[in-house]
Amino acid sequence: MKGYLALSVLLIFLMTGCAHSPRQSSSVLPSAQSAPQILLASTSGEIPVKASGKSADAINDEYKDEENIDYADDKFKEEKVEIADPLEPVNRVMHLFNDKLYLWALKPAAQGYKAVTPEVLRISARNFFSNLRFPSRFLSCLLQSDFSGAATEAGRFTINTVWGIGGLMDPASGKALDLQMQDTDLGQTLGVWGVGQGFYIVWPVYGPSSPRDSIDIAGDNLLYPVSYINPWYAWLGVWGYEKINATSLRIGDYEALKDAAIDPYVAFRDAYIQYRLKRVKARKAKVASSMPSVEESGSANPVLPAKGN
Amino acid sequence: MKLMIKQFAVLSILIIFASSVPVYAGVPMTTAETAVRKVLDVLKDPKLKNPSAKEIKKEKLRVIYEDMFDEIEFSKRTLVRNWNKFTPAQRTEFVKLFEQVLEKAYIDKILDYSNEKVNFYKENMISDNQAEIQSKIVTSSKEIPIFYRMILKDGKWKVYDVVVENVSLVQNYRTQFNDILSKDTPEQLLETLRKKVSKQ
Numbered sequence: 001m002k003g004y005l006a007l008s009v010l011l012i013f014l015m016t017g018c019a020h021s022p023r024q025s026s027s028v029l030p031s032a033q034s035a036p037q038i039l040l041a042s043t044s045g046e047i048p049v050k051a052s053g054k055s056a057d058a059i060n061d062e063y064k065d066e067e068n069i070d071y072a073d074d075k076f077k078e079e080k081v082e083i084a085d086p087l088e089p090v091n092r093v094m095h096l097f098n099d100k101l102y103l104w105a106l107k108p109a110a111q112g113y114k115a116v117t118p119e120v121l122r123i124s125a126r127n128f129f130s131n132l133r134f135p136s137r138f139l140s141c142l143l144q145s146d147f148s149g150a151a152t153e154a155g156r157f158t159i160n161t162v163w164g165i166g167g168l169m170d171p172a173s174g175k176a177l178d179l180q181m182q183d184t185d186l187g188q189t190l191g192v193w194g195v196g197q198g199f200y201i202v203w204p205v206y207g208p209s210s211p212r213d214s215i216d217i218a219g220d221n222l223l224y225p226v227s228y229i230n231p232w233y234a235w236l237g238v239w240g241y242e243k244i245n246a247t248s249l250r251i252g253d254y255e256a257l258k259d260a261a262i263d264p265y266v267a268f269r270d271a272y273i274q275y276r277l278k279r280v281k282a283r284k285a286k287v288a289s290s291m292p293s294v295e296e297s298g299s300a301n302p303v304l305p306a307k308g309n
Numbered sequence: 310m311k312l313m314i315k316q317f318a319v320l321s322i323l324i325i326f327a328s329s330v331p332v333y334a335g336v337p338m339t340t341a342e343t344a345v346r347k348v349l350d351v352l353k354d355p356k357l358k359n360p361s362a363k364e365i366k367k368e369k370l371r372v373i374y375e376d377m378f379d380e381i382e383f384s385k386r387t388l389v390r391n392w393n394k395f396t397p398a399q400r401t402e403f404v405k406l407f408e409q410v411l412e413k414a415y416i417d418k419i420l421d422y423s424n425e426k427v428n429f430y431k432e433n434m435i436s437d438n439q440a441e442i443q444s445k446i447v448t449s450s451k452e453i454p455i456f457y458r459m460i461l462k463d464g465k466w467k468v469y470d471v472v473v474e475n476v477s478l479v480q481n482y483r484t485q486f487n488d489i490l491s492k493d494t495p496e497q498l499l500e501t502l503r504k505k506v507s508k509q
Contacts, residue, residue: 062381063400065393081480123450249450252418260414262501263485270484271476278475 083210083273084199094202095265101205102247102254110247117248124168125245130181131160131167135223140184144192144287149182156181184283187216191280192287200269208272337440337459338432340466344377345427345444352422367416379467380408382460386469387482388490395495403495406502413506440466 085091114122134157141149156172156179164171172179190212191197198211206217221227226242229235261267351357351369384404385392395403431443438461446453458470458477470479489498 063397082484119449126450252421256414256418260411261485262410262482262498262505263489266485266488267481270481274476274480275474 081270081274081277083197083269085269086199087201091200091202091269092265094204095268097204098202098207099258099264106243106247107251109244110251113244114248114251119249122245122248125241126249127160127164127170128167129226129242129245131157131164131170132225133220133223135225136186136220137182137184139223140186140189141182143186143189144184144283146182146184146283146287149184149286152179153182155179183279185216186219187213187276188280188283190215191276192283197273197276200273208268210276213276335432335434335440337434337461337466338429338442341377341442341444341457341459341468342429344373344468345429347373348419349422349427352420353424363420366420370416370419371412377468379460379462379469380404382462382467382469383407383479386479387486389483389487391486391490391495394490399495399499402499403502406499406506409506410502437461441472 134153138150138153138157141147141153155177159172159177159179160167160170163169171177173181195212197213201209201211201214203209203214203217209217226235226238229238257267257271258264348370351366351373354366356362357366357369381404384400384407387407388395388403392400426447427444428447429442429444433441433443435441440459440461442457442459444455444457446455454472454474456472457468458472458479459466460469470477472478486498489501493501
């Protein structure tokens with residue numbers, strides 16, 4: 001009998017202990033709802049319930065006219081992700097050109113290279129080029145007044161150049177040091193400053209861009225040591241190798257997005273705009289969180305405009 | 310008496326187990342993770358390693374993702390206002406064709422899977438019935454962030470949008486369909502989809 005009592009006390013103790021934790025962490029759910037959900041979810045995890053489980057009425061219901069079709073109350077609704085495309089006819093030609101360039105030249109070259117080069121070496125080569133792009137990332141961090149990011153980049157460059165055999169390896173991002181690459185560029189910097197994308201441009205070879213991100217391409221090349229290699233054909237060789245190496249690590253990604261698209265040109269335009277917008281937003285959030293004192297002082301900081309992306 | 314205590318102990322352990330498991334992860338996350346783990350189990354199954362077993366694999370995967378995705382919600386959200394321009398019959402066909410287009414485009418990439426790690430690490434409850442589950446695929450050369458946006462319908466969490474590397478699939482198709490349907494009729498769009506599905 002004693003054991004019975006102890007067990008029930010233990011049970012009550014554990015149950016209340018369990019019931020406490022979700023209140024603080026995840027449960028935005030009203031508690032009345034969550035209990036049946038848990039039961040349903042745990043049973044459905046075992047037996048795959050197919051759509052046939054639904055009554056015919058429910059299915060017809062799903063296909064009815066939708067009143068609230070704008071999803072205006074959608075929490076995930078993004079601010080405008082469309083971009084003006086006044087150059088569409090030219091851009092479409094460029095898109096086609098880049099597509100063929102990839103399928104007929106870059107991809108076969110990358111596949112051949114992949115076949116004869118172990119992945120470890122290809123990752124090392126990518127690290128090496130990435131390490132050389134340090135000046136542009138460092139400057140971007142400084143221009144966004146992200147000083148901790150700039151310090152991280154400086155530390156990474158020193159450590160990886162000295163201990164990572166000229167940048168072939170990336171010991172800085174390992175568990176011991178945890179200096180992660182600052183995923184930023186000059187286009188993002190302009191975005192953080194409030195410069196908008198403007199309109200869509202597809203450059204031959206460089207691909208999707210905009211006036212703002214074209215400044216990024218130009219600035220990035222100025223800050224990239226590889227651009228200064230002389231004579232020009234040596235530069236072309238190194239530049240081409242970098243492209244082939246990078247492609248060899250991502251074969252199939254382009255094809256999947258292209259095959260899934262109904263209109264690949266529009267699909268890539270949208271993917272590019274979404275991607276850039278969210279990267280700029282992520283940087284803005286990082287800069288804002290790393291220097292709360294500036295916001296408190298209320299001074300008009302040109303680096304942190306209130307709107308624009 | 311002894312038997313009763315034993316039964317009670319088993320029962321209480323069961324209750325503790327059942328009530329504590331969802332607490333740590335949350336129902337949407339558990340649902341998404343369970344489905345993805347099932348996909349991985351099929352992909353890793355040594356009995357299905359043979360190339361001739363590809364069709365069996367595909368069929369098994371189909372069962373899992375039909376249970377995991379809410380393809381009607383997905384279709385509606387990509388068509389937005391255009392949904393109402395379709396007749397009910399066209400809607401049914403659209404949902405079916407759209408699913409096939411996606412399957413065709415991504416199945417080879419999924420079947421290519423070779424022991425990459427999948428980590429589920431965050432659950433954002435957006436509202437009572439919407440959640441975003443954050444996961445990433447870690448390969449030897451890169452990390453790919455994949456977010457699942459889920460909705461609660463009839464007591465079951467289902468995925469209605471997948472965000473791969475910051476790009477929302479729903480948003481991406483919404484832009485495409487908007488562009489196409491500003492020029493073409495729903496029937497013409499369906500014809501494009503039919504061609505896409507039948508093309509080898």
